[in-house]
Amino acid sequence: MDLPRLENININGKRVLVRGDLDTDRFELTDYRLKSMVPTLDYLKEHGANIILMGHRGRPEGKVDEKLSLKPFGKVFEKWRVEILENLRFDPREEENDESFARELAAKGDVYVNEAFSTSHREHTSFVGVPKFLPHAAGLHFTKEVENLSRVLENPKKPVVAIISGVKQDKLTYIDGVKKFADKILIGGRLPEYIHDASPLRKDEKLVVGSLIVDKEDISMSTVEKFEAEIAKAGTVVVSGPVGKFEDAGHQQGTKRVFEAVVNSSAFKVAGGGETQEALAMLGLEEHIDWISVGGGAMLQFLASGTLPGIQALVN
Numbered sequence: 001m002d003l004p005r006l007e008n009i010n011i012n013g014k015r016v017l018v019r020g021d022l023d024t025d026r027f028e029l030t031d032y033r034l035k036s037m038v039p040t041l042d043y044l045k046e047h048g049a050n051i052i053l054m055g056h057r058g059r060p061e062g063k064v065d066e067k068l069s070l071k072p073f074g075k076v077f078e079k080w081r082v083e084i085l086e087n088l089r090f091d092p093r094e095e096e097n098d099e100s101f102a103r104e105l106a107a108k109g110d111v112y113v114n115e116a117f118s119t120s121h122r123e124h125t126s127f128v129g130v131p132k133f134l135p136h137a138a139g140l141h142f143t144k145e146v147e148n149l150s151r152v153l154e155n156p157k158k159p160v161v162a163i164i165s166g167v168k169q170d171k172l173t174y175i176d177g178v179k180k181f182a183d184k185i186l187i188g189g190r191l192p193e194y195i196h197d198a199s200p201l202r203k204d205e206k207l208v209v210g211s212l213i214v215d216k217e218d219i220s221m222s223t224v225e226k227f228e229a230e231i232a233k234a235g236t237v238v239v240s241g242p243v244g245k246f247e248d249a250g251h252q253q254g255t256k257r258v259f260e261a262v263v264n265s266s267a268f269k270v271a272g273g274g275e276t277q278e279a280l281a282m283l284g285l286e287e288h289i290d291w292i293s294v295g296g297g298a299m300l301q302f303l304a305s306g307t308l309p310g311i312q313a314l315v316n
Contacts, residue, residue, distance in 0.1 A: 004136060015108065019112070097195055121310070164187055186231075224253070231265050
């Protein structure tokens with residue numbers, strides 16, 4: 001994919017509008033999403049750019065909600081002396097991909113940089129509208145996201161095993177797309193609960209649908225063993241979601257065993273999503289994963305379709 005690179009754009013003395021990844025309540029650079037933006041901010045500052053940071057927090061539904069203000073990020077990014085625009089989602093036009101709003105935002109900068117991979121699966125103004133009106137590029141971390149995730153799609157080490165877990169039922173909508181590149185798909189978390197016995201997914205040879213313990217907060221021991229056996233054979237592993245309620249000590253066993261199996265395999269390992277990253281950090285396994293994506297839904301959508309609306313806006 002021929003992403004426009006930040007290194008190829010003249011930014012010296014320019015106002016650079018950065019679409020940042022600010023959807024967090026942790027106002028410190030130890031936050032995984034905020035930390036991912038640092039290389040781009042450093043690069044821009046070193047090359048004499050004036051940085052204007054924009055993003056969103058939460059779902060204010062087009063109304064001003066001071067609890068979701070971006071003002072607390074002022075201290076987080078003070079060393080770069082950035083100007084931070086207020087929460088884009090305070091304006092209903094952000095989620096409507098409104099051209100007038102895109103023009104208003106574009107007028108604030110000379111160059112546009114997307115450094116918010118995790119939300120680039122949304123067709124919102126700040127992702128797909130603004131790049132139409134300014135020279136644009138992908139941020140440094142964004143470029144690495146695309147490069148590393150593309151390794152799963154382009155001549156991956158086989159077999160490819162995908163672990164799709166968590167509590168959000170909509171993850172099941174990605175199954176057909178994931179089947180295009182994965183040899184086995186392991187279904188855990190609460191997702192098996194949504195796949196009834198007569199479902200075609202139960203009979204699909206590519207899928208290993210886990211069973212849950214009685215309270216449904218973890219996968220069964222027989223499922224752990226099935227997952228471990230598939231992971232042991234893998235050449236590439238994609239992890240999307242913990243397989244149980246890992247934050248509860250009594251329900252950590254499934255996630256611990258499955259994630260340790262991933263780490264101990266010789267496969268190329270990719271993981272994504274906030275809960276996945278939290279579980280890996282809690283278990284002390286982060287450094288053993290080849291690439292941890294800042295995006296959960298964005299990672300799955302990219303792998304399922306090969307692109308994202310925010311990527312297409314940069315490439316077009």
